[in-house]
Amino acid sequence: MSVPAVAPPRTGRLARAAATIATVAVVLVLGYPLLWILASSLRAAGETATGLSLWPQEFTWSNYTAGWSGSNGVGFGRFFLNSTVVAVGAVVGNVVTCLLAAFAFARLRFPLRRFWYAVVIGTLLLPQHVLMVPQYMLFRELGWLNTPLPLIVPKLLATDSFFIFLIVQFLRSLPENYDEYARTDGASPLQLFRHVILPLSRPAITATAILTFIWTWNDFFPQLVYLPLVEDSTAPSGLHQYAIAGGLSAPGPMFAMSVLSLLPVLLFFVAFQRLLTTSTTTGRMAAHLPRPRGRR
């Protein structure tokens, strides 16, 4: 963190107490539902599942084993495998193609560059649901329904313009004279990318990979449309079908599977929370707007 915006004012004891109470309230409101799912997933079947308590009277793992077998003969192991295939494919696609496009936008000069970058920003603002019907018909024509291809191939074509934007912001923060040196030494643009930019881009690549994984893992609408069969379902849509098929009457296993479906997101978040909540991603978002002069 740099210098705090407003230098900590010399506040009185009362104001400080109020701030502490407010902070505790925020923590409670945000943390309670998360702890509550966890508690509900460990409660024995006899206990009221919807209660206020965060401490089960009796701890049991049986909800996890009961829920894992899934519904309609398809277990959650299958759902997780499907989710992993989709998420890993999306990560590879986004990282490779968005990085290449972002490098071109940030470090190369070519005709119509500004125009195409304006198009990137335009597609960033385009509501994705507008495209669902025609894309569905396109992928149906290609025979890709009930396969993960409609969820992966668009990422291989860099359609997630948010990440182009994110990486461009990052690359613009790297010193220009690195490129100058490389060019003076006769490096081609591709060599410049391979030997100079790529090794320096690790934070942006990691942020892209993590966010793509988390967002794809949680995605529900496209999965619902393109993978409607139970055996093709990803973890969220499998969970939804499980809830409809009787989970609401047996909440313990449903919450156990909810916890498991959130677990990969949680693990990635814990491992990379510093990267996600500090400068690389959010700071760049803020930084693309003009900053006060004299500060970099």
Add this chain to the structure above:
Amino acid sequence: MPVTEQPAVRFWTKPLPLPHRRPRRSLLHREGVAGYLLLTPWLTGLAAITVLPVLYSLALSFTDYNVITGELDWIGLANYERMFTADPRYWRAVQVTVVFVAVSVPLKLIIAMAVAALLNGRRRGAGTLRALVYLPSLLGVSVALAITWRTMFDTGGAVNQVLGVFGVPDRSWATEPDTALFTLVLLAAWQFGGPMVIYLAAMGQIPADYAESARLDGASRWRILRSVTLPALSPVILLTVVMETIAAFQGFTAAFVFGDGGGGPGDATLTYTLYLYLRGFAGLEMGYASAMAWVFLVAVGALTGLIFWTSRWWVHYPGGRP
């Protein structure tokens, strides 16, 4: 900063070409060629996955198209006519969506700003708090959290037990027509961590001497907030307002889970995109759904344009407009 981690000399070690020999320049040495080569995947995707489908859906919106039989009838503006004049459920979806966006976006951003102000300048536990606040914005869009939220607001659930202390009668907030949308709004507001982290990062970049000199001039804390902090944050506020508005218009997952996939109870949670899904993918009326999508595109585009247009009066760029 990542830059300093790399030794400055390691990055390029190819020897300089000898002076008497001109370096051989392949086609790939030309930035124009390389640039377009690197953009090939993106340009392909832009054409095949974005631009052509958008145009195709415009054409489709003037037809009655049956996906199963492949029958396609050109019916002109009939889809639009039916949507605007003969489909009360359509207007219900518009109403639900407008209320959802108009309440949830300001609520979320105001909470985000307040909490950012609360955490700004805090040293002890700052990283942990920031992480905890950010986490719901990652988890909250999931099916698991929508199910949890619904259960917590159900009869006998945690929310009712707390409210019961204050004498509020037990009710099923998430599944009664009057309150279901309100519960959705609260779930959206609960995910204020995304904009909060952006505000916090931007607050860290306001030079401390701005506020210091205002204080020396005798400005109150409220005055400093209104005349120094908020104007300095206004470009970031614009960014979050635009992004959150577009995202809120597309709210789907929670509405789908709350209404059992049908927009219930009494269409109280029938958001626009949910209705589009029901028409297009459950009812297989692709032409009608395309017309809905195009009205949506134009409406969201117009609103985004309007927000950018008003920004000239409330967004302040340091050193004048760019």
